[in-house]
Amino acid sequence: MAKKSSTGVCRFCGQSVIVENGAEMTAPQLEESATMLCGCDEAIKYQQEKNRRSVAKQRINELFGEDAGEYKQPDAVRTMMLNVVDAICDKK
Ligand SMILES: [Zn+2]
Structure with a gap:
Protein backbone atom coordinates (compact mmCIF):
# COMPACT_ATOMS: atom_id res chain seq x y z
CA MET A 1 0.00 0.00 0.00
CA CYS A 40 17.82 24.27 -7.49
CA ASP A 41 21.45 25.34 -7.03
CA GLU A 42 21.10 26.29 -3.37
CA ALA A 43 19.29 23.07 -2.50
CA ILE A 44 21.94 20.96 -4.24
CA LYS A 45 24.67 22.77 -2.32
CA TYR A 46 22.77 22.12 0.90
CA GLN A 47 22.29 18.45 0.00
CA GLN A 48 26.02 18.03 -0.63
CA GLU A 49 26.95 19.70 2.65
CA LYS A 50 24.50 17.60 4.57
CA ASN A 51 25.85 14.48 2.92
CA ARG A 52 29.43 15.44 3.79
CA ARG A 53 28.40 16.02 7.38
CA SER A 54 26.73 12.64 7.75
CA VAL A 55 29.64 10.83 6.06
CA ALA A 56 32.11 12.57 8.39
CA LYS A 57 30.08 11.60 11.45
CA GLN A 58 29.74 8.05 10.25
CA ARG A 59 33.52 7.82 9.83
CA ILE A 60 34.11 9.16 13.33
CA ASN A 61 31.80 6.52 14.74
CA GLU A 62 33.56 3.84 12.71
CA LEU A 63 37.05 4.92 13.67
CA PHE A 64 36.47 5.82 17.31
CA GLY A 65 33.15 4.21 18.25
CA GLU A 66 32.03 0.99 19.91
CA ASP A 67 33.60 -1.28 17.30
CA ALA A 68 36.95 0.48 17.05
CA GLY A 69 38.70 -1.75 19.59
CA GLU A 70 41.72 -0.06 21.15
CA TYR A 71 40.90 3.18 19.33
CA LYS A 72 37.50 3.45 20.94
CA GLN A 73 37.12 6.85 22.59
CA PRO A 74 34.96 7.85 25.55
CA ASP A 75 31.55 9.23 24.59
CA ALA A 76 32.58 12.71 25.69
CA VAL A 77 35.49 12.74 23.23
CA ARG A 78 33.37 11.38 20.41
CA THR A 79 30.65 13.95 21.09
CA MET A 80 33.33 16.63 20.90
CA MET A 81 34.50 15.37 17.50
CA LEU A 82 30.94 15.24 16.20
CA ASN A 83 30.43 18.81 17.39
CA VAL A 84 33.57 19.84 15.53
CA VAL A 85 32.13 18.36 12.34
CA ASP A 86 29.03 20.49 12.87
CA ALA A 87 31.16 23.56 13.52
CA ILE A 88 33.13 22.98 10.31
CA CYS A 89 30.02 22.33 8.25
CA ASP A 90 28.37 25.44 9.70
CA LYS A 91 31.57 27.37 8.81
CA LYS A 92 32.24 28.48 12.36
ZN1 LIG B 1 14.89 24.71 -4.40
Missing part, protein backbone atom coordinates in the same frame (compact mmCIF):
# COMPACT_ATOMS: atom_id res chain seq x y z
CA ALA A 2 1.37 3.36 -0.99
CA LYS A 3 1.84 5.88 1.77
CA LYS A 4 0.27 9.29 1.36
CA SER A 5 2.42 11.89 -0.23
CA SER A 6 2.23 15.57 0.48
CA THR A 7 3.70 18.74 -0.92
CA GLY A 8 6.60 20.53 0.71
CA VAL A 9 8.27 23.76 -0.24
CA CYS A 10 12.01 24.13 -0.87
CA ARG A 11 13.40 26.55 1.68
CA PHE A 12 15.72 28.14 -0.86
CA CYS A 13 13.67 28.67 -4.02
CA GLY A 14 10.13 28.20 -2.70
CA GLN A 15 9.29 25.60 -5.30
CA SER A 16 6.68 22.98 -4.35
CA VAL A 17 8.01 19.45 -4.29
CA ILE A 18 6.01 16.26 -3.82
CA VAL A 19 7.31 14.34 -0.81
CA GLU A 20 6.48 10.66 -0.52
CA ASN A 21 5.06 9.75 2.87
CA GLY A 22 4.85 13.48 3.45
CA ALA A 23 1.36 13.22 4.91
CA GLU A 24 2.86 11.85 8.11
CA MET A 25 5.52 14.52 8.47
CA THR A 26 5.57 17.67 10.54
CA ALA A 27 5.93 20.99 8.69
CA PRO A 28 9.69 21.30 9.35
CA GLN A 29 10.28 17.70 8.24
CA LEU A 30 8.27 18.35 5.10
CA GLU A 31 10.32 21.44 4.34
CA GLU A 32 13.55 19.54 4.96
CA SER A 33 12.47 16.68 2.69
CA ALA A 34 11.34 19.06 -0.04
CA THR A 35 14.68 20.86 0.15
CA MET A 36 16.53 17.55 -0.05
CA LEU A 37 14.56 16.68 -3.20
CA CYS A 38 14.70 20.05 -4.93
CA GLY A 39 17.05 20.56 -7.86
